[in-house]
Amino acid sequence: MAKLRWGLIGASTIAAEHMISAFRANGGEAVVVMSANADRGASYAKKHGIARATTSLKELVESKEVDAVYISTTNELHRGQLFAAAAAGKHVLCEKPLALTLADARAMVAECRKHGVVMGTNHHLRNAATHRAMREAIKEGRIGKPLFARVFHSVYLPPHLQGWRLDRPEAGGGVMLDITVHDADTLRFVLDDEPTSVIAMGSHGGMGRAGLEDGAMGVIRFSQGLLAQFHDGFTTKYATTGFEVHGESGSLIGRDCMTQEPKGEVLLRTSSGDEALKLDHEKLYVRSIRLFQEAILGRGAPSATGEDGVKSLSVAISALKAARSGTETAIDLTV
Incomplete structure (x- = not known):
C-alpha cells in the first residue's frame, strides 16, 4: 500500500x-x-x-x-x-x-x-456499490439493450454549503456545474457509453443569485441511441434521489443512491419478477x-x-449552453 x-x-x-x-x-x-x-x-x-x-x-x-x-x-x-x-x-x-x-x-x-x-x-458516485452493480448488470446483458436512463439528483443545499455556489458565477456557481457534472460522470460510468449532445432548461427557485440557476432538467443523447433524463436542484428539501436504466428486456431501479454515503438499493425488474441486487457497500471516498x-x-x-473530469465538465458546459440557447447542443469529448 x-x-x-x-x-x-x-x-x-x-x-x-x-x-x-x-x-x-x-x-x-x-x-x-x-x-x-x-x-x-x-x-x-x-x-x-x-x-x-x-x-x-x-x-x-x-x-x-x-x-x-x-x-x-x-x-x-x-x-x-x-x-x-x-x-x-x-x-x-x-x-x-x-x-x-x-x-x-x-x-x-x-x-x-x-x-x-x-x-x-x-x-x-462511480465508487458507489449501487452504480457498480448497475454497470455490471448491464454488461451481463440482464436488461438487454439499454434504451433510456433517468437520474433524479435534486436535493436541498444546506446553508453551510451555499455561499459561492449561489452567488459567484466566476467561481463556477450554479446547479449544472455542481450537480449535473456528477450526473454526467455517473451516466458515462454506468452505461459505459459516451454522450453526444444535450438539451436542457434551467430554473430559478429563489436560492440562486446573480442569475445562477438553482434547478435544471434536461436530456442527454448517447452514442448508442440511449436518451438520459436528468433532474438536478438545490431547492428540494423533501425529494429522494435515484438512478434508473430501462432496457429492452428489463429495468434497473436505483433508489437513494446519488449521495456521498454508502447506502441505497437497486431493483432488477424483468419478466421473471423483481430481484434486489446484492450490494457490497463501501465508503465511497x-x-x-x-x-x-x-x-x-x-x-x-x-x-x-483527469480525462473523466474533462468529459463530465464538457457535458455540464454544453447543458448550460443548451439551456441558454434553447437548442440541442453538441458535446465535445476531446481531451
Missing part, C-alpha cells in the same frame, strides 16, 4: 467530512493544509489533527513531506494550483468540476502527463483513495481520471 502523505489545498468542508478520514483509512495522513486565511488554516489544522498549516501554495507543493495533493478550493483556482503541484512532482486529486473552461481542464490533464504524475477527479494509491503504484487507474 502506498501510504501517502497528503497536502490539502483548501481548508474545505468536504475534506473535513470525508477526505481526511479516507486518507487515514488507507494508511495515509493529511500532513499540511493551505488556506488563504492564516487563522482559518491554523484552526482547521488543530481541529483535524493536521501537523501544519500554511498560506503558501509554493511551500505546500515543494514540501518533501508531501506525496500528493487534494485540491478542494473554488473552481476558478484549480488550474493554477494543479499546475504548481504537478510541476513539483506531486500526484493530484482534484475536485469537480476541474475548471470553468474545457481549455483549462484539458491543459490540467496535459500538465500532469508532462510531469508524469497521477491525476484523478473526485467524482465519488475510501474506495476512491484506495484506487488512487493503487494507480500511483502502477496498478490500474484512479476511479475517475
